[in-house]
Amino acid sequence: QKEVEQDPGPLSVPEGAIVSLNCTYSNSAFQYFMWYRQYSRKGPELLMYTYSSGNKEDGRFTAQVDKSSKYISLFIRDSQPSDSATYLCAIVKAAGNKLTFGGGTRVLVKP
Amino acid sequence: KAGVTQTPRYLIKTRGQQVTLSCSPISGHRSVSWYQQTPGQGLQFLFEYFSETQRNKGNFPGRFSGRQFSNSRSEMNVSTLELGDSALYLCASSSEGQGVGYGYTFGSGTRLTVV
Numbered sequence: 001q002k003e004v005e006q007d008p009g010p011l012s013v014p015e016g017a018i019v020s021l022n023c024t025y026s027n028s029a030f031q032y033f034m035w036y037r038q039y040s041r042k043g044p045e046l047l048m049y050t051y052s053s054g055n056k057e058d059g060r061f062t063a064q065v066d067k068s069s070k071y072i073s074l075f076i077r078d079s080q081p082s083d084s085a086t087y088l089c090a091i092v093k094a095a096g097n098k099l100t101f102g103g104g105t106r107v108l109v110k111p
Numbered sequence: 112k113a114g115v116t117q118t119p120r121y122l123i124k125t126r127g128q129q130v131t132l133s134c135s136p137i138s139g140h141r142s143v144s145w146y147q148q149t150p151g152q153g154l155q156f157l158f159e160y161f162s163e164t165q166r167n168k169g170n171f172p173g174r175f176s177g178r179q180f181s182n183s184r185s186e187m188n189v190s191t192l193e194l195g196d197s198a199l200y201l202c203a204s205s206s207e208g209q210g211v212g213y214g215y216t217f218g219s220g221t222r223l224t225v226v
Contacts, residue, residue: 034215043115043201043217044154088154090215098167099144099203099215101154 006102019076023089023102032092035074079109115218123224129190132221136204143185148199192225
């Protein structure tokens, strides 16, 4: 079993819809949670970072962490075609700098 | 502010050869990490360097090695290339002072194809 599980998609939504993405993890030692966006032929770009349970909002993006369930989510409101990309969750343990990534979810926002 | 620069962008090598990839981190960042990305395995951690010392290492064979120079630039080397080494190799730099999770800025990667 992988340490971080993420549905590969693809997830297809109409423009303006809410995109809902999630990851589950198995190790309770994970303390820091990130979401990255990756366009084709580009490196991952950090979207959101959080280290506590609860919600964190940044513009159209909301990250949600539930440490008791080992479940993290990313919501994208008012989705745009430019949001079409692969979204990766990444988790870090309290000590050390190794990022453990989910497999990524491919999102397609149709005009 | 310049981002993370990886060179070359694309590389084609033959099985059995060796290859060296380069990464220039964001100015002031002392930590450099390397990841391998493939369709089947996703993003996997190779190693991380801080102030010229390897601090963490992933589960890759000894054919994969790296180093970091005094100016924080880093190189990774893969010897005796295998077909399965074909992947996108990504470098990320971070600033220790910003804490875990901040400043993990990735470069655009080097796409290595082994034929």
